[in-house]
Amino acid sequence: MLSPMRILLIGSGAREHALLRALAADPTVTEILFSPGNAGATDTPKATRLAGDPLEIAREHNPDLVVVGPEQPLVAGLADQLRDAGFAVFGPSAEAARIEGSKAFAKDVMKAAGVRTAEAQTVTNVVDIDAALDRFGPTWVVKDDGLAGGKGVVVTPDREVAHAHAEAVIAAGNPVLFESFLEGPEVSLFCLVDGETVVPLLPAQDHKRAYDNDEGPNTGGMGAYTPLPWLPADGVQRIVDEVCLPVAKEMKARGCPYSGLLYAGIAWGPEGPAVVEFNCRFGDPETQAVLALLETPLAGVLYSVATGALSEIEALRWHDGAAITVVLAAAGYPTNPAIGEEIRGVEGPEILHAGTEEVDGKIISTGGRVLNVIGTGKDLHEARENAYARIADIEMEGGFYRSDIGLAACEGRISIPDEVR
Ligand code: GLY
Numbered sequence: 281m282l283s284p285m286r287i288l289l290i291g292s293g294a295r296e297h298a299l300l301r302a303l304a305a306d307p308t309v310t311e312i313l314f315s316p317g318n319a320g321a322t323d324t325p326k327a328t329r330l331a332g333d334p335l336e337i338a339r340e341h342n343p344d345l346v347v348v349g350p351e352q353p354l355v356a357g358l359a360d361q362l363r364d365a366g367f368a369v370f371g372p373s374a375e376a377a378r379i380e381g382s383k384a385f386a387k388d389v390m391k392a393a394g395v396r397t398a399e400a401q402t403v404t405n406v407v408d409i410d411a412a413l414d415r416f417g418p419t420w421v422v423k424d425d426g427l428a429g430g431k432g433v434v435v436t437p438d439r440e441v442a443h444a445h446a447e448a449v450i451a452a453g454n455p456v457l458f459e460s461f462l463e464g465p466e467v468s469l470f471c472l473v474d475g476e477t478v479v480p481l482l483p484a485q486d487h488k489r490a491y492d493n494d495e496g497p498n499t500g501g502m503g504a505y506t507p508l509p510w511l512p513a514d515g516v517q518r519i520v521d522e523v524c525l526p527v528a529k530e531m532k533a534r535g536c537p538y539s540g541l542l543y544a545g546i547a548w549g550p551e552g553p554a555v556v557e558f559n560c561r562f563g564d565p566e567t568q569a570v571l572a573l574l575e576t577p578l579a580g581v582l583y584s585v586a587t588g589a590l591s592e593i594e595a596l597r598w599h600d601g602a603a604i605t606v607v608l609a610a611a612g613y614p615t616n617p618a619i620g621e622e623i624r625g626v627e628g629p630e631i632l633h634a635g636t637e638e639v640d641g642k643i644i645s646t647g648g649r650v651l652n653v654i655g656t657g658k659d660l661h662e663a664r665e666n667a668y669a670r671i672a673d674i675e676m677e678g679g680f681y682r683s684d685i686g687l688a689a690c691e692g693r694i695s696i697p698d699e700v701r
Contacts (some may be wrong), residue, residue, distance in 0.1 A: 282344050283308040284478060285579055290334050290358070291349025294320050294607075294634035294652040295564035298571045299349060299578070300324055301632075306577035313341055319643055320633030325584055344368065345583050351427055351561050355381035359540070361536035368586040372560050375536035379527070380543075380560040383425050383457045386500045389534070393526035396554040398459040409446045409576035413459040419461040424449045433498055435461065462556055465694050467508060468566045469516060472581065473542045474590035475532055479522050480516050482506045482598060484566035485689070490614060492684045499614045500649060504566040504687030505604040505660060506573060510694040511548075519546055519553050536677070539585060550697045565605045568632050568652045602660040604686045605652045606667050610635070610645050611678025617648035624675040630654045630667070631674075645699050650679060660690045 285308050289300055297320040303309055304326045314321045316339055317329040330337055334353065338346055346362050348354055348371035357374035371377075378385040385402075390397045402425065403412050413420065420442035424432030434445040449456040468486055472479040484506040490496035508515070523544050531538045543559035571578070575597040584593045610617040623643045624638065632654065635647020653674070654668025664686050673680055688694050 282352065282583055284310040284486070285344045285583065286311045286341070288313045288315065288334070288338055288341065288343040288346045288581060289317075289349065290315055290347065290353060292316050294605075294632040294649065295562055295567045296349040297632040297634070298652075299347060299562065299569040300327055300580040302571045303582075305552070306579035307368055309579045313337060313343060318633045319636040319638045320631070322638070323627075323629075334358060335365060338362055338367050339365065339682075345370065345579070345586055347371070347582055349561060351377065351380050351559060354540075354560050355427060362552050368583065370540055370582040370586045372538055372540040373536065376531055376540075377540045377560040378536075379531070379558045381427060383423055383557070384455070386558050389527055389530050390555060393530035395523050395526055396551060398462050398554065398556070400459045401431045402455050403446065404450065404455045406447055406450055409443055409456075412446075413442060416458050416460055421459040421461050422446050423457040423459065425455040425457050429701065435498070439442075460551055462547035462554050464547045464554075464697055465510065466516070466556065467519065467546040467548060467553070468504070468509065468563050469519045469524070469544045469546060470562060470566070470570065471520065471542045471544065472585050473524070473528050473538045473540065474585045474588055475537045475539070476525070476528055476562075477591040478520055478528055478542075479590060479593070479596065480520050480524070481596070482570050483508050483511055483516055483519075484563070484570050485686075486563065486566050487682060487685055490609070490682075492682050496616055499609070501563070501565045501607065502609065502682045503604065503606045504563075504569045505602065505663070505686035505689065506566070506569045507602065509660065510692075510696065511690055512696065514667055515548070515553075519544060522553055523555055532617060538673060539588070548696045552699055565607055565652055568605040568654060569603040571600045572654050572656050573601070575599050595605055599656075601656060601658045602663040603654060603656045604660065604663045604667050605632070605654050606671050606681050606685050607634075607652050608650050608674060608676065608679050608681050610648050610650055610676075611680065613648035618678055619645050619647065621645045621677045621679070623650065623679070624684075625673045626651060628670075630670045639691070645676065645679075650676065660686050664690060
């Protein structure tokens with residue numbers, strides 16, 4: 281492993297703030313350039329915020345490792361450009377990032393790899409929408425085929441709502457994907473992947489709807505918890521064996537081997553784990569909870585992936601207990617978030633910044649998901665208590681959060697269906 285290590289971290293959300301903290305905690309790391317970053321950088325002495333083009337920043341500062349947080353630059357080929365320029369990069373090539381960037385490509389890979397997923401149909405013309413609606417339902421899953429930050433998916437029992445979303449996606453110039461609805465509780469499993477080596481992190485569960493009891497519109501994610509007390513003991517291994525490994529092998533066989541973080545969004549239904557979606561990067565907000573329990577220094581692990589040495593690392597070590605993250609969102613999120621509100625009470629290691637900036641010594645909201653609060657504890661109950669006690673001390677006009685992150689799991693209300701094999 282390289283020591284000392286200087287890192288360029290690309291991104292600006294709470295996911296990247298969590299990555300920044302975890303990378304900075306690694307004693308081998310001496311400096312992290314955080315671009316464009318957010319106001320959270322000031323709590324990490326090793327961090328410096330930089331604005332500008334990532335490739336130019338890398339050329340000027342010559343980091344030992346570049347970590348790309350969000351999907352857009354990966355799908356656009358930033359990892360390829362950086363690798364071509366000689367840098368070690370944590371993040372897949374543009375070809376491999378199509379696993380998130382094109383839902384049709386992901387379906388094709390899954391079909392070839394024999395991985396369970398929803399039935400799907402792509403529609404590009406509004407005249408074909410009704411026939412697709414007839415084929416699926418009574419719960420319709422209608423997805424924008426391109427990148428939409430989690431907000432391009434509508435899951436609804438209302439045919440008119442499904443039709444309107446499909447029309448809007450096509451009007452915006454994208455194909456629309458209709459899918460059968462997958463039953464069962466959802467699991468987000470993040471795997472480090474380097475060719476055919478797959479190393480899973482702890483499983484987590486996201487809460488995608490804006491309001492309590494899974495009501496309201498889909499968001500980028502309002503909170504998450506880890507681990508999952510309701511998942512069978514062999515659950516993670518089954519997702520690796522039945523989903524992530526076959527996909528990694530298929531990608532390699534196609535000539536676009538995967539290197540980076542493969543996010544498998546799973547619904548665990550009567551037939552076992554089935555794929556809802558893949559993402560080509562760490563999930564947000566699940567990463568904030570997962571990294572809160574990681575004991576192994578992160579920088580060396582990501583460097584191993586970037587340099588093709590993942591198979592050589594020791595087994596990851598995790599802290600006991602549970603972690604949750606609760607998102608504080610701005611009034612109007614996700615459709616029309618109010619920005620420019622002052623936020624008070626955000627100092628401390630439990631806070632991860634997302635849509636924030638420091639202006640004249642004050643922290644101001646600049647986005648829909650403003651910050652995350654982390655709670656850890658000996659179990660999910662204690663982790664929830666700690667997170668909710670902390671978020672209650674934060675003041676922001678119009679800010680809101682879900683009060684039920686991890687609650688159903690805590691109360692034993694989640695179970696997986698009996699398996700039909
Ligand atoms: N947690 C949802 C996502 O990262 O896309």
